[in-house]
Each structure stands twice: as structure tokens, then as C-alpha cells.
Amino acid sequence: MNIWIFLAGLNAALAVGAGAYGWHALGDTPEIRDIFMMGSQYQMWHALGMMGVGLMTYRTPARALHVAGACLQTGIVLFSGTLYSFGGLSMVPVEGAAPFGGGLLMLGWLILAVVGGRKLRAA
Template identity: 50%
Template structure:
């Protein structure tokens, strides 16, 4: 699916831009705050790569489903993984970016929910591998 390729590329681009901003322009008095911001960039990049893997798996799944267009639980797991990664990036990395930009943990910290989404994404990829075997 092209959406996963688009989201993977977009998140890779944003992760590089955020990393450059964090290293070169983010002015904070506490190095832990900068490290937190940069951790957001790292996680965003790793999960951008995961979205690219989802794009590849989705394209293979589509090719293998053939003329029937019938998709099994492996295809569903791949879609769940992509959605979970996309939501997880926004919540987890977004929260870490917010900490870096405002200098403190915000009242609404979505990082734990984002982390759970990222874990669900990886679990869904495992599910896709198991049901395909």
C-alpha cells in the first residue's frame, strides 16, 4: 500500500529534520531535555523504517492475493502494524518533542500510550509472520 510508503518516507524526513534541529538549534539549559528530544527523533526514525517494511509486506501480500483480492489475517495484521506504528510515532515521539520544546513534561503526556502503540505494531508484525507460516 502506498500510504505506508508515504508515511515511512515522511517520518524518515521529519526524523532527520528533528534530529538536526535538536543537535544544532534547540537551546535548553538541561542536557536531559535535549536527550529526550533526540530520543524522539531516534524512535521516529526506527519506526519510519518499520513503516517501510510494512509497505513492502503490504505490496507482497497484495501481489500474493492475486485475482481474487481475498486477503487473510496476515494482511489484516500488516495493516494493524502500519496503523499502530503511525499512531505510536505521533504519540510517543510527539510527546518527547513536546518535552524538548517546552522544557518540562506536559500535563498530558501521551508517550506511554504511544509506546503501547509501537509495541502493538511489532506484535502485529509477529502475528503476520506466524499466520503466514
């Protein structure tokens, strides 16, 4: 089993469910709904990135790819989780979690870029 593909599918399914919940249950307050929906969108986009990590590990079993996957997963939890909490409960559970999670998301993508760039240079 490829953990990154498994987590990508799980995150994508959760993002769809969160999007449906946010749209239907939080529809009366556009500002709150928009924050919640942003969490869903970020979770989905980064789930797709994690799918890329999983697929890349079949051709390049680099430790850096696993670090990228861990950054994406942790970033999803911290960033999207904070937006879900704020949008759904009007509270931020851990101050600074969203910006830190966003930084991890960016780091995950940068690691993917470096690994992909190395593969292009080696070809």
C-alpha cells in the same frame, strides 16, 4: 501509491530534521536535548518499521498489516510527539500520551511478528 511507504518516507525525513534541530538548537541543555533526540530516534526506527509494513503489503495484503501500520503511525505521533514537545517546549500536551503511544508501537511490531510468523509457517 502505498500509504505506508509514503508515511515511512515522510516520518524518516521529519526524524532527520528533528534530529538536526534537536542537536543544534537544544545543545546547551543536555537533558532536554537527550529527550528530544530520543523522540527523533524512535521516530526513525519506527519509520523503518512502517517501511517494512508497506513492503509486506505487496506480498500479503492482510488487514492486520494495515492495523500494524496505523499502530506505528499513531504511536509515533503520541510517543515522539510528546518527547518533542517536552524537549522543545518543556511541556507535556496530553498526560499519558507517551506511554499509550509506546504501547501502540509495541503492538504494531507484535502484529508484524504474527503476520510474518504466519507467512513462515505457510511456506
